[in-house]
Amino acid sequence: xNTANVVAPSIFKPSRALSKVGPSAISRMMATTVDxxxxxxxxxxPHVGKPDFDTPENVIEAAIRAMRAGxxxxxxxxxxxxxxxxxxxxxxxxxxxDFTPDEIVVTTGAKMLLxxxxxxxxxxxxxxxxxxxxxxxYSDIVEMMGAKPIILPTRAEDGFRLQADDLERAxxxxxxxxxxxxxxxxxxxxxxxxxxxxxxxxxxxxxxVWFMVDDMYEHLIYKDEPFVTPAQLRPDLRNRILTVNGVxxxxxxxxxxxxxGGGPVPLMKAVRVVLSQSTSCTCSIAQAAAAEALNGPxxxxxxxxxxxRKRRELIMDELSTAPKLAYNSPDGTFYSFIDWRGxxxxxxxxxxxxxxxxxxxxxxxxxxxxxxxxxxxxxxPGYFRISFASAESVLREGMLRIRTGCTALS
Ligand code: PMP
Numbered sequence: 246x247n248t249a250n251v252v253a254p255s256i257f258k259p260s261r262a263l264s265k266v267g268p269s270a271i272s273r274m275m276a277t278t279v280d281x282x283x284x285x286x287x288x289x290x291p292h293v294g295k296p297d298f299d300t301p302e303n304v305i306e307a308a309i310r311a312m313r314a315g316x317x318x319x320x321x322x323x324x325x326x327x328x329x330x331x332x333x334x335x336x337x338x339x340x341x342x343d344f345t346p347d348e349i350v351v352t353t354g355a356k357m358l359l360x361x362x363x364x365x366x367x368x369x370x371x372x373x374x375x376x377x378x379x380x381x382x383y384s385d386i387v388e389m390m391g392a393k394p395i396i397l398p399t400r401a402e403d404g405f406r407l408q409a410d411d412l413e414r415a416x417x418x419x420x421x422x423x424x425x426x427x428x429x430x431x432x433x434x435x436x437x438x439x440x441x442x443x444x445x446x447x448x449x450x451x452x453x454v455w456f457m458v459d460d461m462y463e464h465l466i467y468k469d470e471p472f473v474t475p476a477q478l479r480p481d482l483r484n485r486i487l488t489v490n491g492v493x494x495x496x497x498x499x500x501x502x503x504x505x506g507g508g509p510v511p512l513m514k515a516v517r518v519v520l521s522q523s524t525s526c527t528c529s530i531a532q533a534a535a536a537e538a539l540n541g542p543x544x545x546x547x548x549x550x551x552x553x554r555k556r557r558e559l560i561m562d563e564l565s566t567a568p569k570l571a572y573n574s575p576d577g578t579f580y581s582f583i584d585w586r587g588x589x590x591x592x593x594x595x596x597x598x599x600x601x602x603x604x605x606x607x608x609x610x611x612x613x614x615x616x617x618x619x620x621x622x623x624x625x626p627g628y629f630r631i632s633f634a635s636a637e638s639v640l641r642e643g644m645l646r647i648r649t650g651c652t653a654l655s
Contacts, residue, residue: 269381435468
């Protein structure tokens with residue numbers, strides 16, 4: 246017997262950082278979907294937040310030019326001067342924020358910035374407030390640092406937006422961060438000026454609490470309302486606000502792995518230490534592509550947004566025929582967060598009782614051939630998430646399977 250590839254389980258011991266955390270629910274769902282597809286099953290997947298569009302042509306050209314010009318070496322660890330200047334320009338132009346280069350970092354996706362900022366600032370015993378539903382990775386990253394995610398449920402009737410008095414009650418001397426994502430993955434909720442105002446007033450009273458703001462979906466807004474970000478609203482609090490953003494979603498560049506952020510110098514210095522001991526820098530060619538995405542023409546962003554808007558309508562129409570699903574038309578992002586509790590306790594044709602969201606999503610995946618993400622991974626088990634970053638044909642088929650699956654429950 247060839248024993249070379251047999252791993253003895255007793256030898257492998259994960260670190261303490263991994264004791265509470267595994268791969269994200271979304272990567273698990275992606276892996277199961279691929280497994281089932283390999284077995285010949287026909288599965289449609291409106292589950293992943295991965296734009297199906299190609300990167301804009303001018304951005305592809307910029308990457309090719311960078312390769313040909315020999316821009317294939319390490320760059321400064323927080324980004325080349327060119328990409329940092331592009332980020333600086335973007336923040337000034339679109340958000341009215343005048344960051345200096347030492348207040349800016351460019352990272353391997355926004356995820357690496359979120360990770361580095363927590364790595365650089367929290368320790369066991371610290372608390373991080375996460376309004377739920379929240380993007381899956383926030384709580385896991387916080388747990389990996391040994392800190393404690395404090396999950397603050399928001400209410401559908403408040404548009405899934407954190408209310409200032411709930412925040413006030415949750416803050417303790419151990420609170421280090423509040424993290425808000427607007428537009429929100431998974432609900433699509435957008436914080437307006439009047440939503441951020443009272444939250445910033447609470448934070449003003451608690452100087453130990455810093456504010457991480459994830460603006461990743463800034464360009465995917467379907468309402469006629471200006472996008473606002475807290476550092477713009479309260480310049481006096483900017484010395485404890487980290488504004489996170491990236492090119493993944495707006496420019497269909499998820500695989501290029503470029504995120505960026507602006508924040509106070511001491512924090513950014515600490516983030517640079519983490520980067521210098523982990524990624525060194527992000528891909529030089531992707532940096533050149535991101536600089537072009539931010540500096541160049543923005544018509545592709547408008548085109549994508551128009552397509553997402555159409556798909557959002559398609560999904561809303563299709564869902565309206567599954568009577569026990571409750572949902573709102575999302576104001577932003579390409580997600581819809583659907584309340585499935587009308588079907589809780591129902592029986593599948595195979596006789597399985599739907600006791601929780603995992604059971605529902607498992608039924609939809611294995612029995613109905615449609616992959617969606619359980620709400621518990623976003624801190625809200627009464628829901629599941631679909632993504633409309635997939636082609637219209639996938640969405641139509643996915644919605645049909647969800648409807649048929651729901652109708653078959655008794
Ligand atoms: N924030 C949110 C809310 C996201 O949904 C995602 C990606 N799904 C990220 C951050 C990470 O983006 P990136 O690809 O830049 O790492």
